[in-house]
Amino acid sequence: MLSIFDNGPHAPCPSPFNMAAHVLRHSAKTPDKIALQVLNEGRSDNWTYANIEAAVRGIATGLISSGASAGDLVLMRLGNTVDYPLTYLGALAAGLVPVPTSAALTEPEVKAIITSLAPKLIVRDQSVACPATNNQIGVDEIQAMHRLAPAPYHMGDPERLGYVVYTSGTSGKPRAVAHAHRAIWARQMMFEGWYGLRQQDRLLHAGAFNWTYTMGTGLMDPWTIGATALIPAPNTAISALPAFLKTYSATIFAAAPGVYRQLLRTNPILDLKTLRHGLSAGEKLPESTLKAWQSATRTSIFEAYGMSECSTFISGSPTNPAAAEHLGRPQNGRHLAIVDKNGPVPKGKAGTIAVHRSDQGLMLGYLKAPKETAERLQGDWFLTGDQGVMAQDGQIKYLGRDDDMMNAGGYRVSPIEVEQAFSKCDGINAIAVTQVEVKADTFVIAAFYTGPAPIDEEHLTAHAAENLAKYKQPRIFTHLKSLPMGANGKILRKALRREFRLGVRTSFN
Numbered sequence: 001m002l003s004i005f006d007n008g009p010h011a012p013c014p015s016p017f018n019m020a021a022h023v024l025r026h027s028a029k030t031p032d033k034i035a036l037q038v039l040n041e042g043r044s045d046n047w048t049y050a051n052i053e054a055a056v057r058g059i060a061t062g063l064i065s066s067g068a069s070a071g072d073l074v075l076m077r078l079g080n081t082v083d084y085p086l087t088y089l090g091a092l093a094a095g096l097v098p099v100p101t102s103a104a105l106t107e108p109e110v111k112a113i114i115t116s117l118a119p120k121l122i123v124r125d126q127s128v129a130c131p132a133t134n135n136q137i138g139v140d141e142i143q144a145m146h147r148l149a150p151a152p153y154h155m156g157d158p159e160r161l162g163y164v165v166y167t168s169g170t171s172g173k174p175r176a177v178a179h180a181h182r183a184i185w186a187r188q189m190m191f192e193g194w195y196g197l198r199q200q201d202r203l204l205h206a207g208a209f210n211w212t213y214t215m216g217t218g219l220m221d222p223w224t225i226g227a228t229a230l231i232p233a234p235n236t237a238i239s240a241l242p243a244f245l246k247t248y249s250a251t252i253f254a255a256a257p258g259v260y261r262q263l264l265r266t267n268p269i270l271d272l273k274t275l276r277h278g279l280s281a282g283e284k285l286p287e288s289t290l291k292a293w294q295s296a297t298r299t300s301i302f303e304a305y306g307m308s309e310c311s312t313f314i315s316g317s318p319t320n321p322a323a324a325e326h327l328g329r330p331q332n333g334r335h336l337a338i339v340d341k342n343g344p345v346p347k348g349k350a351g352t353i354a355v356h357r358s359d360q361g362l363m364l365g366y367l368k369a370p371k372e373t374a375e376r377l378q379g380d381w382f383l384t385g386d387q388g389v390m391a392q393d394g395q396i397k398y399l400g401r402d403d404d405m406m407n408a409g410g411y412r413v414s415p416i417e418v419e420q421a422f423s424k425c426d427g428i429n430a431i432a433v434t435q436v437e438v439k440a441d442t443f444v445i446a447a448f449y450t451g452p453a454p455i456d457e458e459h460l461t462a463h464a465a466e467n468l469a470k471y472k473q474p475r476i477f478t479h480l481k482s483l484p485m486g487a488n489g490k491i492l493r494k495a496l497r498r499e500f501r502l503g504v505r506t507s508f509n
Helices: 019-023 049-065 083-093 107-117 139-145 189-195 212-225 238-247 257-266 287-297 370-376 415-421 457-467 493-504
Strands: 004-006 034-040 043-048 073-077 097-100 121-124 136-138 161-167 175-180 202-205 228-232 252-255 277-280 300-307 311-315 335-340 351-356 381-390 396-401 406-408 411-413 430-439 442-450 476-479
Touching: 019 083, 019 212, 034 049, 043 049, 049 083, 049 139, 073 083, 073 107, 083 097, 083 139, 083 161, 083 212, 107 175, 107 457, 121 139, 136 139, 189 212, 189 300, 189 311, 202 212, 202 238, 212 228, 212 252, 228 238, 238 257, 252 257, 257 277, 257 287, 287 300, 335 381, 370 381, 406 430, 406 442, 411 415, 415 430, 415 442, 415 457, 430 493, 442 493, 457 476
Parallel strands: 034 228, 073 097, 073 121, 097 161, 121 136, 202 228, 202 252, 252 277, 277 300, 442 476
Antiparallel strands: 004 335, 034 043, 161 175, 300 311, 335 351, 351 381, 381 396, 406 411, 430 442
16 A cells, blocks of 8 residues: 555635634634733733734734735744734734744844845844844834724635745755645644644643744644643743643643753652643654653653644644654644655655645745745645655654754754855864764754864854854864765765764763
């Protein structure tokens, strides 16, 4: 049998449609229910569904009054506050196209985005890096918009452009991933296929407001089903999370694998009576971390695999756990395959994990990049670039990437992008970047460079901080006499990882 999963299409997205209206559809039914609690030690800031919708639709009115029209891009340069999701939904409600970006991006990185996209408006927190422009709206102005008269939801074709997110590309240039409004409709496949999410749930996400994992799993999805989202206040220490989980009666906990690891170091036993299970995404969950969590809490963690271009689409769930060392199964309603250059391969044979172009969660394409879009959307399939093998029961095992993309704290990072940032660094003749394992299940970005002499690491670290978001910055710098190259002149990153394991760098603090 071929490695194809297709048990029928997901229910079609209704038309006309608006993503923000769909996310906040429970506001009319349960206006006084708590939609969001921002958790501080000893207290929480509570937002009801009515509060959230009033703020969102007021922001929609304010953005339109600022000169934006349906289809215009709104770049978001905001910090880890509730202003982030409110602005995002406010733009969507008005028919505008929000472009959420990481607050960690440097000014040169943001300048490149502005030059490429030419956004109509930029909503900015002054503490977040951004070049000076004459089309910026401050956080205080956004907060004042909460009190404006509510704008009507801009209804339209669910296939129209809804929002844009950035992901690093293999070429070294970050790609603008364009999604339709219907993308939120497709996320309902995760409710059973990954979360086991219910309207009465209280989902605590450990991430920041301005992280796409938090925005989707921690906010948009709980609100879509009418549940309560719990988000720690900015700068909350990981050590505070166990008390939050207990005090606020969390039923589901979502975090990246690194958070689970840190929690378990100081909490070998966690007494969480209301917790049903945890969720993990962003990077591979180590089996050792899963077993330690199961021992500590008597609950499990369900992992999901996805990407910016299609969110998550393979996962384990409470009703259908993943087999050992497997990602899980495609969610019901998905159409996936394991393919090679000739199409789907037989079950049990390795190939590229691919998503059928009919999937409602799949991107529209890379904005203003038809060539890059065509490279990934070949025939009927979107090629993820990840290798896998499908078992006879549909479980998929992850075999790694067919390129050199790295994973840094849940963000995919292109080594070429990092290398290009060092192209004008004095003293470096050539540089190669890759991801290395510094201890069991802990990976960091490492840079290997050639030049007349080793360069002071403080200088290299400062150069990285000026040109790269923190999650893209190398943690290790190693001077080599030469870089390993193949016959075609291509850098052999596998050889660098092997040299690292053999002792090029013998310690990491």
